[in-house]
Amino acid sequence: MVAMLASIIAPLSFLALASASPVPASSPGSAWKLSKSTGFHLQVQLRPGSGDIEPSVSGKYLIGTHVGAGQNLAIISSGNPDGPAYYVNGTEAQGWVDVLNDLGTAYPWGLVVQDANTFDPVYEGEHGANINVGGGSNGIKIERTDSLVRLGGISVGSYAVCNRFIGYARADMQVVRYIYPGESVGEDCVAVDFIPKCATLAPLPEGSQATHDFVQEVECVISS
Numbered sequence: 001m002v003a004m005l006a007s008i009i010a011p012l013s014f015l016a017l018a019s020a021s022p023v024p025a026s027s028p029g030s031a032w033k034l035s036k037s038t039g040f041h042l043q044v045q046l047r048p049g050s051g052d053i054e055p056s057v058s059g060k061y062l063i064g065t066h067v068g069a070g071q072n073l074a075i076i077s078s079g080n081p082d083g084p085a086y087y088v089n090g091t092e093a094q095g096w097v098d099v100l101n102d103l104g105t106a107y108p109w110g111l112v113v114q115d116a117n118t119f120d121p122v123y124e125g126e127h128g129a130n131i132n133v134g135g136g137s138n139g140i141k142i143e144r145t146d147s148l149v150r151l152g153g154i155s156v157g158s159y160a161v162c163n164r165f166i167g168y169a170r171a172d173m174q175v176v177r178y179i180y181p182g183e184s185v186g187e188d189c190v191a192v193d194f195i196p197k198c199a200t201l202a203p204l205p206e207g208s209q210a211t212h213d214f215v216q217e218v219e220c221v222i223s224s
């Protein structure tokens with residue numbers, strides 16, 4: 001009898017848990033001082049009422065960590081960005097818009113976010129993000145709504161940061177996730193916005209085959 005009850009209750013309480021964390025709305029960011037720049041760093045901003053995870057992700061920066069040839073997992077790093085700047089490459093009118101970072105090399109690395117039907121191979125039901133050699137996902141750019149400037153996704157949804165064990169690094173990391181409409185914030189995750197902080201985009205090194213011809217100027221927040 002007890003075993004039977006448990007087998008009925010367990011899936012029910014799992015369902016309750018799964019729907020318990022709706023995605024909170026973004027902070028309007030009305031106090032920001034905006035400027036324009038081609039280069040930017042991407043800083044985590046928590047959403048009002050979202051809480052945080054341990055260790056805190058507030059104010060940390062989006063970087064990549066090596067997980068294979070030409071592949072970096074998108075994670076959150078503490079400390080100030082001293083690394084190379086991101087930039088928006090192309091426009092919808094040009095047929096492709098993505099967010100790239102040269103990472104101090106002679107070629108671009110693109111921010112790639114899994115679409116609504118593509119999932120992390122280890123963490124079932126989660127959409128991951130990478131910064132891989134070559135282009136990024138089409139549609140990702142800096143978007144502005146009223147006074148909010150933030151990193152957009154390939155379609156409507158929300159970025160999140162989660163504490164996850166990463167086998168390649170054999171360590172717990174704070175990885176970037178994307179939540180599509182109808183999905184909820186995962187366990188040990190927090191919904192966030194990535195705010196572009198104005199930064200200087202370094203030119204490509206002499207002799208590089210890549211181009212900055214499609215780089216777009218974006219609105220970004222001036223660091224105080």
Ligand SMILES: *[C@@H]1O[C@H](CO)[C@@H](O)[C@H](O)[C@H]1NC(C)=O
Nearest residue numbers: 089090091094096135136214
């Ligand atoms: C940069 O943008 C241009 C114009 O949309 C596009 O043709 C090109 O493939 C993009 N490059 C990368 C590396 O994404």
